[in-house]
Amino acid sequence: MLPVARSGGEAAGNTPAAGRRFRRNADESRGRNAGCTQDGEPAVFDPAVYYGDREADLAMTELFGGFLDRFYAAYREAFPLAAGYPQRRTLYNLYHVLNHLNLFDGGYCAQAERMIEQLLAELKG
Numbered sequence: 001m002l003p004v005a006r007s008g009g010e011a012a013g014n015t016p017a018a019g020r021r022f023r024r025n026a027d028e029s030r031g032r033n034a035g036c037t038q039d040g041e042p043a044v045f046d047p048a049v050y051y052g053d054r055e056a057d058l059a060m061t062e063l064f065g066g067f068l069d070r071f072y073a074a075y076r077e078a079f080p081l082a083a084g085y086p087q088r089r090t091l092y093n094l095y096h097v098l099n100h101l102n103l104f105d106g107g108y109c110a111q112a113e114r115m116i117e118q119l120l121a122e123l124k125g
Contacts, residue, residue: 055081059089063096087122090115 033045058075061067094115101108 053088053092054079055085055088056092059092060096062089063093087119090119094119 033047035043035045037043058081066072094112097108097112097115101112
């Protein structure tokens with residue numbers, strides 16, 4: 001495992017959090033993704049929930065365009081990021097770029113190579 005990955009997560013003060021990945025299909029749960037609590041309150045079930053590092057989702061928001069600067073400023077004010085986030089962001093996003101390379105062919109190869117070279121250079125540096 002890369003040291004950059006080990007320096008993040010719980011060691012950097014981040015605890016895993018419930019997050020949400022992009023839903024592929026609203027009807028993944030046998031055609032029903034809504035219901036009611038015992039008290040009759042409406043509830044929505046998200047079949048794509050996961051438990052992981054909040055930085056993984058934040059990193060992905062920066063991969064393909066990102067949000068407005070004020071979003072990131074407010075996020076960092078509410079939930080400061082531990083040192084080393086830029087390296088972890090690259091590492092988290094490398095997974096998605098490699099996945100896109102696998103799915104959509106060569107257009108992502110150069111981007112993946114640059115990301116790998118950047119991570120290796122930072123590890124040596």
